[in-house]
Amino acid sequence: MVGRIYNFSAGPCTLPLEALERARDQFVDYRGTGMSLIEMSHRSKMVDGVHCRAIELVRELLSVPDDFSVLFLGGGATMQFSMIPANLLRDGASADYTHSGSWAKKAIADAKRLGKVNVIWSGEEANFTTLPEPSSVTAGDGAAYLHLTSNETIGGIQWKDFPNVDVPLVSDMSSDIFSRPLPLERFGIVYAGAQKNIGPAGVGLVLIRRDMLERCPDDMPLYQNYRKHADANSMLNTPPVFQIWMISLVLEWLLGQGGLSWAQQMAEQRSALLYAMIDKHSGFYRCPVNRSVASVMNVVWRCPGEELEAQFIAEAAEQGMNGLKGHRSVGGCRASIYNAMPIEGAQALAQFMDDFAQKHG
Amino acid sequence: MVGRIYNFSAGPCTLPLEALERARDQFVDYRGTGMSLIEMSHRSKMVDGVHCRAIELVRELLSVPDDFSVLFLGGGATMQFSMIPANLLRDGASADYTHSGSWAKKAIADAKRLGKVNVIWSGEEANFTTLPEPSSVTAGDGAAYLHLTSNETIGGIQWKDFPNVDVPLVSDMSSDIFSRPLPLERFGIVYAGAQKNIGPAGVGLVLIRRDMLERCPDDMPLYQNYRKHADANSMLNTPPVFQIWMISLVLEWLLGQGGLSWAQQMAEQRSALLYAMIDKHSGFYRCPVNRSVASVMNVVWRCPGEELEAQFIAEAAEQGMNGLKGHRSVGGCRASIYNAMPIEGAQALAQFMDDFAQKHG
Numbered sequence: 001m002v003g004r005i006y007n008f009s010a011g012p013c014t015l016p017l018e019a020l021e022r023a024r025d026q027f028v029d030y031r032g033t034g035m036s037l038i039e040m041s042h043r044s045k046m047v048d049g050v051h052c053r054a055i056e057l058v059r060e061l062l063s064v065p066d067d068f069s070v071l072f073l074g075g076g077a078t079m080q081f082s083m084i085p086a087n088l089l090r091d092g093a094s095a096d097y098t099h100s101g102s103w104a105k106k107a108i109a110d111a112k113r114l115g116k117v118n119v120i121w122s123g124e125e126a127n128f129t130t131l132p133e134p135s136s137v138t139a140g141d142g143a144a145y146l147h148l149t150s151n152e153t154i155g156g157i158q159w160k161d162f163p164n165v166d167v168p169l170v171s172d173m174s175s176d177i178f179s180r181p182l183p184l185e186r187f188g189i190v191y192a193g194a195q196k197n198i199g200p201a202g203v204g205l206v207l208i209r210r211d212m213l214e215r216c217p218d219d220m221p222l223y224q225n226y227r228k229h230a231d232a233n234s235m236l237n238t239p240p241v242f243q244i245w246m247i248s249l250v251l252e253w254l255l256g257q258g259g260l261s262w263a264q265q266m267a268e269q270r271s272a273l274l275y276a277m278i279d280k281h282s283g284f285y286r287c288p289v290n291r292s293v294a295s296v297m298n299v300v301w302r303c304p305g306e307e308l309e310a311q312f313i314a315e316a317a318e319q320g321m322n323g324l325k326g327h328r329s330v331g332g333c334r335a336s337i338y339n340a341m342p343i344e345g346a347q348a349l350a351q352f353m354d355d356f357a358q359k360h361g
Numbered sequence: 362m363v364g365r366i367y368n369f370s371a372g373p374c375t376l377p378l379e380a381l382e383r384a385r386d387q388f389v390d391y392r393g394t395g396m397s398l399i400e401m402s403h404r405s406k407m408v409d410g411v412h413c414r415a416i417e418l419v420r421e422l423l424s425v426p427d428d429f430s431v432l433f434l435g436g437g438a439t440m441q442f443s444m445i446p447a448n449l450l451r452d453g454a455s456a457d458y459t460h461s462g463s464w465a466k467k468a469i470a471d472a473k474r475l476g477k478v479n480v481i482w483s484g485e486e487a488n489f490t491t492l493p494e495p496s497s498v499t500a501g502d503g504a505a506y507l508h509l510t511s512n513e514t515i516g517g518i519q520w521k522d523f524p525n526v527d528v529p530l531v532s533d534m535s536s537d538i539f540s541r542p543l544p545l546e547r548f549g550i551v552y553a554g555a556q557k558n559i560g561p562a563g564v565g566l567v568l569i570r571r572d573m574l575e576r577c578p579d580d581m582p583l584y585q586n587y588r589k590h591a592d593a594n595s596m597l598n599t600p601p602v603f604q605i606w607m608i609s610l611v612l613e614w615l616l617g618q619g620g621l622s623w624a625q626q627m628a629e630q631r632s633a634l635l636y637a638m639i640d641k642h643s644g645f646y647r648c649p650v651n652r653s654v655a656s657v658m659n660v661v662w663r664c665p666g667e668e669l670e671a672q673f674i675a676e677a678a679e680q681g682m683n684g685l686k687g688h689r690s691v692g693g694c695r696a697s698i699y700n701a702m703p704i705e706g707a708q709a710l711a712q713f714m715d716d717f718a719q720k721h722g
Contacts, residue, residue: 009402015397028381035366039381201603202601241563
């Protein structure tokens with residue numbers, strides 16, 4: 001037993017201790033029923049209550065407009081990469097995609113397998129260190145939607161505002177949903193794998209507007225059809241009850257903390273501590289991304305050489321700060337500082353960065 | 362607090378208390394790491410260890426041949442209804458399906474949306490109370506596979522043996538996998554939603570033979586492609602870590618009890634207690650299905666009239682026996698008696714059935 005550590009993993013990631021403890025305390029015998037919640041029929045009042053409460057919390061926290069359905073679907077965001085074009089790009093329809101990094105690339109690849117895709121902006125030449133000015137983005141004539149990845153978990157860049165175009169925005173918000181208020185009136189679909197700000201891996205959250213649902217073809221495979229899921233309130237088949245329960249606990253916690261305005265303020269505070277330390281030791285640390293789009297959820301940086309990076313990561317782990325290794329595709333260091341990361345975790349990491357740079361700089 | 366009850370729900374359903382308690386005890390701080398397992402990166406050694414152990418237990422318990430991959434996928438069995446034809450029924454290929462009830466119907470509906478389907482046997486005229494003699498089943502020329510639903514959870518019928526045909530069998534075994542040894546050499550794919558004998562809802566187990574994987578087209582959406590999942594050992598995207606952890610705990614428990622021979626023996630004992638009570642009070646209870654195919658996992662029966670059925674279900678619940686209501690599509694009573702149902706639960710229910718029939722018969 002080492003005591004609770006600071007877990008900077010990119011997802012699955014740290015969850016609110018309070019939510020974990022509440023789940024543990026009710027895990028074997030849920031509310032004195034003599035059963036675990038995960039043993040109950042998904043048609044039972046208990047499970048339905050948790051399910052509806054989770055949806056209600058999503059609606060409340062994100063101010064979801066009434067003409068959106070809130071869905072919980074298996075398969076995570078990766079599943080959504082194909083479900084979106086499968087539902088919306090039939091009969092020769094096309095969509096616009098922005099290519100901002102590793103996750104946008106996956107969304108684009110699946111969309112291309114299923115329909116026509118116009119990549120209207122790509123950060124590839126800039127090695128995915130920047131994003132377009134939102135007001136400069138325009139959608140092509142007749143695009144079914146415009147897709148963007150609100151936060152690139154691996155690259156460490158984030159849309160600070162969203163385009164205002166004539167077509168619905170569709171966005172992968174896996175790694176920054178619930179970290180700030182959203183102008184949902186511009187969106188047709190917002191989707192997110194749960195395993196960052198929402199809960200454990202194994203479920204995807206989908207917010208989908210009614211006119212998008214009306215486009216879903218009848219002849220699709222059942223599980224692919226958003227409309228069928230919406231009509232059944234995400235109980236078309238047995239949903240991932242455990243994840244939805246955990247989401248309800250995490251979002252109750254978030255609401256208790258102060259909701260999205262609190263989350264936004266804390267995200268800015270946490271990330272500012274780390275970016276300040278990168279700036280303080282600018283000859284030692286190097287943040288590769290354009291600061292105007294630098295993520296408040298995933299802060300990436302390099303040390304002088306891979307050996308020092310490995311040492312940084314190992315020594316931080318010894319001091320109870322885990323998961324600081326950059327994604328294997330890009331290397332370097334990364335601190336993922338989602339809603340559940342206490343400010344003390346960011347403070348401890350900033351202090352460690354300061355000490356490490358002074359020692360080795 | 363009512364103490365642990367006997368939970369006869371069809372799925373999600375009762376899980377081994379020992380597995381639940383082990384998960385609870387490690388829930389907040391997994392093995393002294395200062396984190397929950399569900400907070401850890403899926404690329405971490407801890408999660409990888411659990412993941413590989415779960416796969417190893419599946420292989421050991423089911424004696425899975427080496428040329429099969431073992432996959433854990435989101436979306437449950439419903440997702441598999443379309444993944445199978447999407448992978449195997451391209452370019453005009455056809456498959457044979459047997460129509461044994463509610464679940465077979467769903468598999469057939471999705472397959473028809475994606476390819477050519479020959480329904481080679483249907484129990485519809487007999488109201489799904491029977492199944493064909495396995496040795497009488499033949500596959501059509503050129504069928505890519507022959508699909509069967511090994512146990513109809515709603516209808517309460519079960520294949521007692523499997524056809525031996527020239528094409529690979531593909532089977533939905535959601536509600537009876539791990540309840541008996543399987544002749545896997547006859548199968549191309551076996552799939553199952555976890556939420557009966559394996560663990561909590563939110564993951565599907567897929568056993569798939571190498572020659573099936575070789576048929577998966579390259580141009581499929583990523584999440585739909587079995588081969589991509591197999592190449593990544595089910596870590597193509599973030600897997601449902603919690604479910605896989607619970608599966609490892611449930612299967613460790615099953616192994617400790619004596620594995621599949623124990624499970625088979627216990628399933629026969631539990632179901633025999635209930636069928637014996639139906640027979641004892643044959644003027645009162647009525648089991649609608651052909652006894653030669655009556656399920657050892659889901660025992661269904663009627664009382665004389667819906668009022669008595671409602672009373673039966675309510676009084677049983679008062680005595681700590683929950684979930685005895687038949688599926689809303691068929692009504693009546695149903696006792697789901699999966700691996701984790703103690704023999705004492707079946708004994709208590711049999712006693713209650715005896716008392717109830719004597720009182721109201």
